[in-house]
Amino acid sequence: MKNQSVRDASRPPGMADVARVAGVSAQTVSRALAGHPNVQEKTRAKVLAAVDQLGYRKNNAARMLSSGRSRTIGVVTLQTSFYSRTALTLGIERAAQEAGYAVSTATTASLDTSAIEASMLRLADQHVEGLVLAVPLIHVSRQIEQLTRAVPTITIDGSRTPTTEVVAVDQSLAARLATRHLLDLGHETVWHVAGPGEWLDAASRAQGWRAVLEAEGRTVPPELKGDWSPASGYRNGLILGRIPDVTAVFVASDEMAFGVIRALHELGRRVPEDISVVGVDDIALAEYCSPSLTTVAQPFAEMGALAVSHLMRYIADPDASPEPASVEPTLVVRASTAPARR
Amino acid sequence: MKNQSVRDASRPPGMADVARVAGVSAQTVSRALAGHPNVQEKTRAKVLAAVDQLGYRKNNAARMLSSGRSRTIGVVTLQTSFYSRTALTLGIERAAQEAGYAVSTATTASLDTSAIEASMLRLADQHVEGLVLAVPLIHVSRQIEQLTRAVPTITIDGSRTPTTEVVAVDQSLAARLATRHLLDLGHETVWHVAGPGEWLDAASRAQGWRAVLEAEGRTVPPELKGDWSPASGYRNGLILGRIPDVTAVFVASDEMAFGVIRALHELGRRVPEDISVVGVDDIALAEYCSPSLTTVAQPFAEMGALAVSHLMRYIADPDASPEPASVEPTLVVRASTAPARR
């Protein structure tokens, strides 16, 4: 039975107005609304009725000022439209929303320490209670370390600072799944198009790939490097396609994999008949590419949720010992991989 | 020469601390920092020095409380990872950042009026100075209208309320470009896979497509409907591929177009030899699909920037007459379209 009485003309109703209408003090209103135990059921009802009648909404600015709690977390990401960023941010946002937290985002155009610092400062200025860093920290400046000390921070890429918790997908496992899948199909060895070196997950994938090959005693081909973009995948595909030995490629992201496949196609190498390709991420389009893309699915949503839940715990008790968390990727076999021809 | 003196132990320095160090009053500090004209250069310098020395950062909560200005805008989007959403949000974020505004986001899982209301309220509670609605307003509730009256709001989808400015891409033009391109290639007529009916831009595209066909006196095939997802494109592709007449299809988004092409491929209809396909958006992968996708590029970044600049103007002067703004899409011809066979 909502209803915004007559006094609409002036400013929005404050706690004092609610108190007046309910016939109690402002403090009681505060307690009733905060769910404080020591409030009579009758009083709480009166307060709620008054709130409803006036259409009262708490003033976050004031609450923040006096209590220091903003019920907001900040997210730092790179200014790109890659699927991983989007999916992750989405997961974080949803989880935060469910936890009753608002999300403020600050994107950075580059990975410079100073740019990241600036993003973190922008968020700190908004008094976020926690921070999720979804970018790699190339160099941890003194400023950054101080910030992570002051604001509970979770890093997603896996970059560590002395005062940061880490939530990550086991990227090495992702790589091992992909590589082993290709070896199981009978390929002699597997080539790799890696992500940019600054990204720890790119490095972990490369490392996992290398580990499997070495464990199996296969020759380890030189590593090719991309920048996550389809275009960079394409460039590397043009190289791979010209090397007769290549029969299997593990690409560090689906988007690059699309580029690789496209290049191979142009060079007349068929996928998967001549060359098998595996990506990482399981973007929505992976299934609808020709051929549909075998890939390692990343549980972005869960990761976002995990990051938020850890952050909440960390916020609630900053002294709790940081415990790194990780979730597991899963292999999704589609049509871009096939047994090696003999 | 930054430096955070010794008094780190206690709480962060406030304006009073700066004032003390600089040997002036808090007001003067406020004025100096706000760039107020009537402050002596010498004083301002002293203040800045003190700020620097203490590592002072303004307290946004307090500023917001006393001045009412939060320097934050809110964005409401749908909880999806479609490219258009991502790209647009990115553009808004970047533009806002440049304008010195922070961005708070609230995603909604559904398009229910009540869900959107909730998102808007969440943002309103954070005292955003302006709002960007990037979701279609199916039904404008009283609550929503009141909110848009209280908070300057820009809608991106094109949905209008009595008190809202609109920024949009000319979607009808996008559709006309695509359709005409296909007709110019000699196709008898063009089929259309539309987006969900709730979305105004989907409707505009359908309308533009229909207009061109009618203007040219072509038969207007029945309209197929998708939900923006690749999967829905695939389903519609399975239908289109079974209709012998079909030689040209205009799909309302690239992601759906991928699905359509995939389905046609599976049915043995070649693209573009048998059927030409045009999408909308120009996602990064469009160029790396096989065949590379002809599409209508949407200037998402500019749109975000335009939305923000209009919002700034609107915030600065809420009484200014709303003037709808629009930007133009451009056709990008790639390999998924070819002349009709005779």
Added chain:
DNA sequence: CCGAGCATTGGCATCGATAACATTGTGTGC
């Protein structure tokens, strides 16, 4: 040489909610 007028700066109240403390009222044990 003096007062008007402007440029600078300081004091005080204020925004809205909350924490800490004070106060009233109620029940219970001995």
Added chain:
DNA sequence: GCACACAATGTTATCGATGCCAATGCTCGG
């Protein structure tokens, strides 16, 4: 039946910056 504990509510100070108005000091014209 009295004191003491505890539950329920009210009072006051506070968070940090800003707006408004007053006060100071300086310059310039007459």
